[in-house]
Amino acid sequence: MCLAIPGKVVSLEPTSDETNRPGKVSFGGILREVNFCFLPEANVGDYVLIHVGVALSKIDEKEAMETLKYLREMGELDELDPEEENSGE
């Protein structure tokens, strides 16, 4: 139940009240209505994390890229190491 999933903001409607800021999010093409009242900074096109109908956080693309870059570099370094035993396969 605590699993939240990333989706892309497709549209945002003007705020009607402080507990309701409706928008639409696409999860791999499937559209769902989402409440953005906890994430007023979200914009159309952003990737956001959604849990039980509310947007909880913006996905930080820079952080995601940095993690992936770091891990890829770690993999490249491993390949340069001739002593490396190939474990875990």
Place this chain on the structure above:
Amino acid sequence: MKYLSEFRDAALVKTLLRNINKTVTGQWNIMEVCGGQTHGLVRHGILDMLPDKIRMIHGPGCPVCVTPVSLIDKAIELCLEHNVILCSYGDMLRVPGTEMSLQKARAAGGNVRILYSPLEAVDIAKKNPDRQVVFFAVGFETTAPANALSVMQASNLKLTNYSILSAHVMVPPAMEAIMGDKETQVHGFLAAGHVCTVMGLSEYEPLVKRWKMPVVVTGFEPVDLLEGIWLVISQLEKGEYQLQNQYKRVVSNQGNRQAVELVKKVFEYRNRDWRGIGEIPLSGLFLREEFREYDAAMKFKDIKVPEAVETECLSGDIMKGKIKPPECPHFGNKCTPEHPLGAPMVSSEGACAAYYQYKMQS
């Protein structure tokens, strides 16, 4: 899908496994708190890829599993005997109460509705002014903002027929209880990424310092889980203990302040009984006095529930990491998803469900 498939990349998984194997020398027990992470570890075969020196212990992070039987019995009683429209997440449906589950209550004529969000329950209340609508608010910190929001919406709409049956639990007090249990030997934690999305990191600093153990806030995909494990054992091998954030793309240090503010406005912390584990101090969220008209426990407080009976389910031992699901004598024979003895076999975050679903089939 973006931000999912990259973190399932086989080459990165291999790199991380190589580095874990290179780093580990000691025997380490690591607990993943969240049931979603347990499912990730089992489903992606990660448990079988890890070196024998690393033992993953599955924690109590399945909110459905720790919900007291008396609350399930109350929900059943409400919809069967008091004409209430009982709304719940699908996870709760098959969890056995004392006499039956919500699924059986529905078959017996109870108005049980499975919803994706508590905000849908507010809509149902709006459309059914002559019926009481109760949302079974089960969950950890991740789910609390949406439930608090449903109460605020109902309050703004001046609805008198909406209330929540709160079974909310909090992660840090549970970690504290696990560390205080002498029979459980945990050397480091993977903290639940989505809980921290809401709450931020600050609650975990005191735990790290007091118990001198690494805590790494971790995501849910294979690359996340393996990186979290690698960061924990890197610290353990060096004799360090720090709070680290593996899941920076989603979790910020401060969490979601707006969400936390609303949760604190609507709820307060009190002691909570965890099914199979017992009472944990200040581990539950209860509606504040000023929102008591939205508190189903108060609104329907005179409703009697059956006396709880002893169960054969060993969920407490499972959730404290004392035994693994296949070590339970009932696993797979007396207890199956069709005929569960307890919640961990039927919740989407239950450890027994994960082992049954992904390991029994292979």
